[in-house]
Amino acid sequence: MYVLDLLLEEAKGQRASLLAVATMGGIANALLLVGANVLAGAPEWADMRALFLFGLTMATYVLGARATYHRTTSLVEALLHRIRTRIAEKIERTELEGLERVGTAEIFDRVTENMSVVSEQGWVLGSFLQALFVLVFGLVYIAWISLPAFALIALMLVFGFFIVQYRFDEVVPVLRQMGQLRLELFDRVMDLLKGFKEAKFSRRRGREIHDDIVTMAESLRTGAVRTAEGLSGVLVMPNCVLYILLGAVIFTLPRYSGVDVPTMASLVTCTAFVWGPFTSVAGGLNAVFRSSVAFEQIRALEGKLDEAVQRAAVQKPEDPWNGRMGTLSTRDIVYEYPSDNGDRCFRVGPLSLDIEPGEVVFLVGGNGSGKSTLLKVLTGLYPRSGGELRVGGVLVQPENVAAYREMISAIYSDFHLFSKLYGMLDAEPEAVRALIAQMGLKGKTSFEEQQFTRRTLSTGQRRRLATIMTLLEDRPVYVFDEWAADQDPEFRRYFYEELVPALKGRGKTVIAVTHDDRYFHCADRVIKLSYGKVQATTRMDAP
Numbered sequence: 001m002y003v004l005d006l007l008l009e010e011a012k013g014q015r016a017s018l019l020a021v022a023t024m025g026g027i028a029n030a031l032l033l034v035g036a037n038v039l040a041g042a043p044e045w046a047d048m049r050a051l052f053l054f055g056l057t058m059a060t061y062v063l064g065a066r067a068t069y070h071r072t073t074s075l076v077e078a079l080l081h082r083i084r085t086r087i088a089e090k091i092e093r094t095e096l097e098g099l100e101r102v103g104t105a106e107i108f109d110r111v112t113e114n115m116s117v118v119s120e121q122g123w124v125l126g127s128f129l130q131a132l133f134v135l136v137f138g139l140v141y142i143a144w145i146s147l148p149a150f151a152l153i154a155l156m157l158v159f160g161f162f163i164v165q166y167r168f169d170e171v172v173p174v175l176r177q178m179g180q181l182r183l184e185l186f187d188r189v190m191d192l193l194k195g196f197k198e199a200k201f202s203r204r205r206g207r208e209i210h211d212d213i214v215t216m217a218e219s220l221r222t223g224a225v226r227t228a229e230g231l232s233g234v235l236v237m238p239n240c241v242l243y244i245l246l247g248a249v250i251f252t253l254p255r256y257s258g259v260d261v262p263t264m265a266s267l268v269t270c271t272a273f274v275w276g277p278f279t280s281v282a283g284g285l286n287a288v289f290r291s292s293v294a295f296e297q298i299r300a301l302e303g304k305l306d307e308a309v310q311r312a313a314v315q316k317p318e319d320p321w322n323g324r325m326g327t328l329s330t331r332d333i334v335y336e337y338p339s340d341n342g343d344r345c346f347r348v349g350p351l352s353l354d355i356e357p358g359e360v361v362f363l364v365g366g367n368g369s370g371k372s373t374l375l376k377v378l379t380g381l382y383p384r385s386g387g388e389l390r391v392g393g394v395l396v397q398p399e400n401v402a403a404y405r406e407m408i409s410a411i412y413s414d415f416h417l418f419s420k421l422y423g424m425l426d427a428e429p430e431a432v433r434a435l436i437a438q439m440g441l442k443g444k445t446s447f448e449e450q451q452f453t454r455r456t457l458s459t460g461q462r463r464r465l466a467t468i469m470t471l472l473e474d475r476p477v478y479v480f481d482e483w484a485a486d487q488d489p490e491f492r493r494y495f496y497e498e499l500v501p502a503l504k505g506r507g508k509t510v511i512a513v514t515h516d517d518r519y520f521h522c523a524d525r526v527i528k529l530s531y532g533k534v535q536a537t538t539r540m541d542a543p
């Protein structure tokens with residue numbers, strides 16, 4: 001049972017105390033059983049002292065059982081907390097290419113759905129563990145009363161174990177399959193939400209997305225029913241075992257093993273007594289199965305992230321530039337998207353160019369010519385598959401790529417506007433407000449308590465808001481991917497004729513992807529890409 005192994009492995013330092021409280025609960029329960037049996041056979045012993053001992057044992061049981069539930073829940077939650085933190089750290093240490101390969105759906109589903117499955121089952125696992133110990137000590141007592149009865153019960157339990165194993169093999173693949181289905185459902189729901197407007201213009205499209213969602217929801221429903229069916233066998237098993245045991249104890253033991261009537265009565269009571277924890281163990285198996293699969297999938301995600309982190313692993317981070325930008329040179333630089341099925345993917349390069357500090361370079365070319373891809377390679381987001389990228393003669397490599405990126409402020413076409421000024425939480429509010437006015441956003445948003453009061457602006461306005469962050473960062477290199485594409489004529493002009501020259505005037509390097517041929521004269525150089533290669537380079541300052 002994967003989840004129990006994992007729990008005990010994670011419990012390490014607390015394993016002994018967890019087992020101690022579970023044992024305490026189990027022994028106290030067995031002692032209650034013994035006491036009840038003995039006192040039922042000898043009512044003259046049922047005095048105040050016996051009552052006191054009975055109460056004391058009961059209190060011990062309550063304490064042991066409660067401590068077991070509490071510790072198990074704490075352990076499960078601590079384990080989940082560690083996993084969440086670990087996943088967040090791994091994501092942070094991964095590079096873009098690795099993260100794109102894992103995909104958003106899997107990370108989102110495992111961190112939310114799978115974690116809540118385990119969290120909800122936490123206390124059931126506690127009850128499962130407690131019942132397991134009660135069962136063990138109850139059986140020890142039965143063995144003490146009658147070995148044949150114990151053998152019979154043990155036989156039934158072994159039989160029950162095989163049923164559970166069989167159900168486990170049956171149910172677990174369905175649970176795994178449901179985990180995969182949820183990822184597909186996530187993608188379809190994203191289609192529904194992100195493509196909401198597009199779907200409004202085509203009832204057929206809307207219907208087809210809806211049909212796909214219904215099909216997946218139906219598969220999830222069927223899977224849930226199949227799982228419940230499989231587990232219902234486990235849930236009714238304790239009753240069947242109880243009746244078989246009672247039948248066997250009543251009909252076979254007196255006849256074949258010479259057990260006397262009082263012992264028979266004790267055995268019947270004991271059998272009924274172990275039935276309670278047995279039912280809890282069987283009921284808890286549901287939690288064990290579900291949590292095991294949930295953990296297995298979380299571990300699979302962690303495995304994928306580990307691989308991605310491994311590829312991005314750096315032994316000793318270095319910063320050879322100390323924030324000072326030199327000439328950016330590429331020699332036969334190549335990047336090819338990783339392929340899932342062996343098919344050749346899009347490739348940029350081989351490409352060689354030198355960009356001087358303070359130079360303004362525009363990257364132009366048709367759709368899909370590789371401009372954005374090249375930007376990601378030039379900014380160290382994608383690892384190059386070949387060639388060299390140097391800054392001031394120093395090779396950019398995994399050890400120093402983080403320091404290299406710290407010299408760049410970028411606004412990609414699919415930029416994200418953070419809810420807070422992360423990375424610049426100490427920014428001067430007055431400076432931010434001045435930039436808000438400079439970007440024509442006064443009255444649209446304001447800056448209070450380290451965040452913009454409104455971010456639900458138009459795409460062009462949001463891009464201007466993102467620009468404020470880059471200006472605050474004040475780094476040597478500015479990268480803009482189609483910044484002006486969604487700006488009005490006034491801000492388009494502002495970008496090319498004021499912002500870019502102002503940055504150049506401050507010695508900043510500007511690399512911008514653009515389609516605005518009207519403003520090509522604002523660059524020092526225009527590089528035209530075609531099929532991932534440089535087709536033409538035009539120096540705008542050439543006579």
Ligand SMILES: Nc1ncnc2c1ncn2[C@@H]1O[C@H](COP(=O)(O)OP(=O)(O)OP(=O)(O)O)[C@@H](O)[C@H]1O
Nearest residue numbers: 100337345346365366367368369370371372373374
């Ligand atoms: N994550 C990815 N995996 C595989 N191929 C990709 C990926 N992203 C982009 N591509 C492919 O790389 C090629 C270049 O894309 P890129 O976005 O760099 O072009 P672009 O010149 O910026 O285009 P546009 O002007 O339309 O923005 C395209 O053919 C695209 O299909």
